[in-house]
Amino acid sequence: xxxxxxxxxxxxxxxxxxxxxxxxxxxxxxxxxxxxxxxxxxxxxxxxxxxxxxxxxxxxxxxxxxxxxxxxxxxxxxxxxxxxxxxxxxxxxxxxxxxxxxxxxxxxxxxxxxxxxxxxxxxxxxxxxxxxxxxxxxxxxxxxxxxxxxxxxxxxxxxxxxxxxxxxxxxxxxxxxxxxxxxxxxxxxxxxxxxxxxxxxxxxxxxxxxxxxxxxxxxxxxxxxxxxxxxxxxxxxxxxxxxxxxxxxxxxxxxxxxxxxxxxxxxxxxxxxxxxxxxxxxxxxxxxxxxxxxxxxxxxxxxxxxxxxxxxxxxxx
Ligand code: SF4
Numbered sequence: 001x002x003x004x005x006x007x008x009x010x011x012x013x014x015x016x017x018x019x020x021x022x023x024x025x026x027x028x029x030x031x032x033x034x035x036x037x038x039x040x041x042x043x044x045x046x047x048x049x050x051x052x053x054x055x056x057x058x059x060x061x062x063x064x065x066x067x068x069x070x071x072x073x074x075x076x077x078x079x080x081x082x083x084x085x086x087x088x089x090x091x092x093x094x095x096x097x098x099x100x101x102x103x104x105x106x107x108x109x110x111x112x113x114x115x116x117x118x119x120x121x122x123x124x125x126x127x128x129x130x131x132x133x134x135x136x137x138x139x140x141x142x143x144x145x146x147x148x149x150x151x152x153x154x155x156x157x158x159x160x161x162x163x164x165x166x167x168x169x170x171x172x173x174x175x176x177x178x179x180x181x182x183x184x185x186x187x188x189x190x191x192x193x194x195x196x197x198x199x200x201x202x203x204x205x206x207x208x209x210x211x212x213x214x215x216x217x218x219x220x221x222x223x224x225x226x227x228x229x230x231x232x233x234x235x236x237x238x239x240x241x242x243x244x245x246x247x248x249x250x251x252x253x254x255x256x257x258x259x260x261x262x263x264x265x266x267x268x269x270x271x272x273x274x275x276x277x278x279x280x281x282x283x284x285x286x287x288x289x290x291x292x293x294x295x296x297x298x299x300x301x302x303x304x305x306x307x308x309x310x311x312x313x314x315x316x317x
Contacts, residue, residue, distance in 0.1 A: 001038050001039055001041070002038075002041060002044045004038075004045055004046055004047060004048055005046065005047045005048070006047070006048045006050065007047070007048070007049055007050065008050045008052075008053055009049050009050060009051050009053065009054060010053070011054070012051075012054055012056075012179040012212055012214050013179055013181070013182075013183040015027065015049050015051050015054070015212050016179050016180055016181040016183075016210040016211060016212045017181040017182075017210065018047075018049050018210075019049055019181070019209070019210040019212070020181040020209050020210030021181075021210075022046070022047045022049075023046065024044070024045050024046030024047060025045060025046065025047040025048070025049055026043070026045035026047070026048055026049070027048075027049050027051050027212060028048045028049065028050050028051070028052075029050075029051050029052055029071070029072055029108040029110065029111050030074070030106040030107045030108045030111050031106070031111075032099075032103050032106050032107045032111065032115075033107075033111065033115040033116060034111075037116065040123060040125070041125070042122070042123065042125065042132055051071075051072070051212065052072065054072065054214075055070075055072075056070035056071045056072040056073075056214055056215060057070050057072040057073055057074075057077075058070045058073070059073055059077075059078070059081050059083070059084070061083075062217060064219065064220055065220035065221075066217060066218045066219045066220045066221075067083060067084070067087075067088070067217070067218045068177075068215050068216075068217050068218075069109050069215060069216045069217075069218065070109070070214070070215050071108060071109055071110035071212075071213045071214050071215055071216070072108050072109070072110070073108065073109050074104065074105055074106065074107065074108060074109075075095050075098065075099070075103075075104035075105075075107045075108070075109070075112060075165065076101070076104040076105045078091070078092075078095055078109060078165075079091075079092045079095035079096050079104065080092075087221035088168075088172060088218060088221065088226070089226035090168045090171060090172065090226035090227065090228050090245050090246070090247055091165065091168040091169065091172060091218075091226075093168070093226065093227070093228035094164040094165050094167060094168035094228045094230075094243075094245055095164065095165050095168075097164050097228055097230045097240075097243070098112075098163070098164035098165060099237065100236070100237050109165070109216055110176075110213035110214075110216075112163050112165045112166065113163060113165070113166050113169070113176070113190070113193065113213070113216075114204075114205065114213070115162060115163055116162075116204075117131065117159035117160060117161065117162060117263075118147065118160075118162045118239050119131070119140055119147070119148060119158075119159040119160075120140075120144060120147070121138070121139040121140050121143060122159065124139075127139035127143070130156045130157050130197075130201050130202070131157055131159060131197075131201040131202050131204075132202075134200070134201075134202045138155075138156060138157055138158070140157075140158055140159070141155075141158065141293070144295065145158060145293040145295040145296050146241075146295045146296055147160065147239065147241065147260075147296070148160055148293070148295075148296055149261055149262050149263060149296075150261050150262070150287070150290045150291065150292040150293075150296055150297075150299050150300060151261055151262050151266060151287055151289060151290045151291070152196050152197075152262035152263050152264065152266065153196075153197065153262070153263065153291060154196065154197045154198050154199070154201070156197055156198070156199050156200075156201050157197035157201030157263070158293065159197070159201065159263060160259075160260055160261065160262060160263060161194060161259070161262070161263055161264050161265065162239045162240075163259070163265075164228070164230060164240065164243060164259060166190065166194075166259070166264075166265045167228075167243055167244075167245040167257050167258070167259035167265040168228060168245045168257075169190045169216065169218075169265070170190050170191060170245070170257040170264075170265035170267050171245040171246065171247055171255050171256065171257040171265075171267065172218055172219070172222075172247070173189065173190075173191075173219055174189075174190045174216050174217060174218050174219075175187040175188060175189050175190065175216070175217045176188045176189075176190060176193055176213050176215075176216055176217075177213070177214050177215040177216070177217060178207065178211045178212060178213050178214060179211070179212050179214050180208060180210060180211045180212075181209075181210040181211075185214075187217065188206060188207075190216075190265070191267070192206055193205055193206060193207075193264075194206075194263060194264035194265075195263075195264075196263055196264070197263055201263075204263075222247060222255075223249070224247045224248055224249045224250075224254060224314075225246075225247070225248050225249075225313075225314035225315075226246070226247050227244070227245075227246045227247075227248070227310045227313045227314050228243065228244070228245050228246075229243065229244045229246075229306050229309055229310045229313070230242075230243040230259075230260075231243065231260075231302060231306055239260070240259050240260035241260050241299060241302065242258065242259070242260045242261060242299055242302045242303055242306050243258065243259035243260050243306070244256060244257075244258055244259075244303075244306045244307050244309075244310045245257045245258075245259070245265075246307070246310040246311070246314060248275070248310075248311060248314040251276065252275060252276035252311075253272075253275060253276055254272065254275055254314075255267070255269075255272055256272060256275065256282065256286075256307060256310070258286065258303055258306075258307075260299070261287075261290075261299055261303065266286070268285075268286055270285075271285040271286045275311075278308070278311075279304050279305075279307040279308035279311055280304055280308075282304075282307060283300075283303045283304035283307055284304075286303070287300055287303060
């Protein structure tokens with residue numbers, strides 16, 4: 001691991017300003033992804049800004065009837081919160097489908113959203129990777145791409161976003177709250193937080209330099225049956241090949257976001273009008289622009305089957 005300096009942030013604005021002022025600075029909270037990447041020297045921050053003392057560890061009701069989840073709330077605490085389990089079941093289920101108990105105890109809400117891809121070549125410095133080293137090429141294109149993306153990808157990168165929680169946040173229309181180095185706050189819909197790779201796969205979010213996530217806001221509950229289905233190579237502690245976060249109403253209408261197939265949680269509200277007619281038409285429209293590799297073409301029919309299974313589950317009494 002390379003040497004770095006360390007500070008404990010005393011306020012959100014101070015943390016954001018320090019991140020902007022210090023070249024090579026990174027925020028650290030749970031560290032469940034960042035520390036692994038630092039040990040492999042894939043991430044080499046010169047300065048770490050520890051935000052754990054900022055007090056963003058509460059889940060509060062909003063005046064609009066939703067929930068405001070502090071950026072530092074652990075995945076375990078969020079999944080167990082009685083309001084989340086009752087009104088946002090898809091979120092609780094998605095969280096419990098991710099990682100392991102030990103990791104969920106440390107991983108935070110903001111860190112979960114900002115975790116990096118698990119593309120095997122991103123972690124293997126013997127191979128070219130445009131995300132790790134811009135302009136070097138993409139070993140996954142002609143390599144092992146079973147886990148990788150089928151839509152929203154580019155000729156420069158076909159990585160997927162690995163988070164389960166983010167897929168549920170997307171289906172719930174969550175928004176991210178941030179503070180910038182000048183102390184200005186804003187809300188960004190989760191739908192707009194992650195960028196598609198294009199020619200710049202190393203740029204992963206729409207956050208400005210130094211901008212710090214302080215919370216996530218959930219709108220008021222929308223009712224319906226909440227389902228999270230995750231298809232993976234083994235029963236636990238594995239990333240999704242395909243996952244489906246669904247909130248379905250009795251009449252068959254609803255919302256569906258898909259994980260494991262794209263650089264961000266994949267949802268297209270316009271295609272949801274197909275849901276009452278079944279999974280086939282919905283999946284076909286959602287994946288119209290899919291460009292799978294030979295290795296991961298199985299994900300296209302798997303999306304349809306996983307959506308169908310989620311719809312069946314939602315119909316159970
Ligand atoms: Fe790197 Fe993306 Fe290619 Fe994976 S898919 S090797 S992360 S550029």
